[in-house]
Amino acid sequence: MGVNFDLNDLQAFRAVVELGSFRKAAEAVNISQPALSRRIEKLEAALGVRLFERTTRSVTLTTIGRVFAPSAEQLLDDLDVALLGIRDVSTSRLGHVTIACVPSVAYYFLPSVVAAYHSRYPRIRVKLLDSSANDVLGSVISGEADFGVSFMGSQETEVEFKVLLQERFVAACRRDHPLARKKQVTWSELYEHEYVSVDKTSGNRLLLDQALTNVAPAAPSVCETRHVTTMLGLIEAGLGVAAVPSMAMPMRDHPILTSVPLVDPVVTRRVGIVRRRGRPLAPAAQQFYQTILDTKRSGMVRAAKKTST
Template identity: 45%
Template sequence: MARINLELNELQAFLAVAEKSSFKAAAEALYLSQPALSRRIEKLEQSLQVRLLERTTRSVRLTEEGAHFLLHAQNVVDELEQAMSGLSERAERRSGVVSIASIPSVAQHLLPAALAALTASYPALCLRVFDEGAQEVLEQVLAGHADFGINLIGAEDPNIDFEPLLTEHYLAVVRHDHPLATQRRLNWEDLVGERLIGVSQRSGNRLLLDHHLASLPQRPRIHYEASHLQGAYGMAEAGLGVLVVPELSLTPAYRHQLVGIALGKPAVSRTLGLITRSGYQPGPAAEQLRTLLRAQFAQYRARQAAD
């Protein structure tokens, strides 16, 4: 079997000249000087021991041998590019990492199903989830530690692209035996005098509530405070008072002891969305996860509309 002594850059140089019919245009397309391009063509012709191009001061055209070789050279380069693309995809599926930052309510309620679906396509992919508060989620995305995030803040940041997915209202959550548990709807004035359970003032939810309720003539007083919603839910399950939370956080796991009651006057809501660093393009696996999350949010919206 004859040894093939050709280099890929020589084939690419030949294809570029054949396409452009010009050494100058081909050199510009390949970001080469014309002498460097000429050396590649000469080396290719020496290896093949045939002349591939007829060159004059005004034009370049393929010889008969060059026209014959062009078809095979193009096929070789196309096949090699497809093989390299396939290897890149296989390598990503085998050893890639996708990192996502998410507020806890989404990480607990909607994210797991999307991760399970992604694993079906990328069975060996490493998945990393940062389930943090809103500010921490934003910082993880801005620092590049997460491919993207799900958050209620970031829309105003010039370095963040924010894609809204869901606008949800806040509920008053009480234990089933609480005096308010039979109510279908409450106003904020109905909670004056109740013992409220809240989360830390560093929480995105707490900041949002404080902002919206600052104008109320009378505001319910927070008697119990937890750093995270899990702790606050524990207090509500113990019957300590009324917890005000976004509706997504009231998962089925809590509903066996707790009931959520719609809140109005003023109605308070938050918008959740995908956040990505401006200009950042996630890889195929991360992009598929974003698509799966959009579908999960769409299904959740449909269920809420049906209830």
């Protein structure tokens, strides 16, 4: 038996799901509210189920509606993938993209990317999953995220890793700290001062442990954190110094924090885009992917400049 609904009905359904309102959904797809209601009723009749619970104040998905929503989204994304070579994602298109990202990149680099993307595609929602490198990789492999931005994944067979840039680790300190007057700092010199470190669950900790097998701190850190951004807050409060990726540092004109290159050895990490191997990106995600590449090429990635600091 044929299913008596069409693409317009699915698009109306997605609009209501994403906007949570029949009125806003009708405006988004440029039809009247009664016409949108008829599309939803047609879809519900074709499926033989109620997809929404409607009151005068709210619209919520039924249990079956919640089950159906991902399938409807996938159908529309698959169609967009098929049409991607024929037309661009229009500025009037509704949709969403989910990006997993390590916090240091999410805090200092991605805001400019999201801003550029939103100005071009204002109706597409962006969801950022800022988490550890291991969690970023897991989100990409599981499909929770369309793709990720991280420094881990180049050795995984299930994903592709496209390098964006290589950055070095630097010593983060307050401008009134003795190390701030130096042109460069060795790791041994860094560890002569009270310092903050990331804990063993951090991908940065694994990278540093592998690179610094011949450098032994004289004393344990005064504090451990899970994320670099938290560590910088502790440094700003005067808790000591820390080794951080250059991208994690705030702008050069920050009134309190500064950084000094770390040497003996120079430790670097490669930051790249992680995506599932053999699976095309949905158009909204593809456009976000391209915006990252365009941002990098335009010189907006501050970390690329800081590697020569």
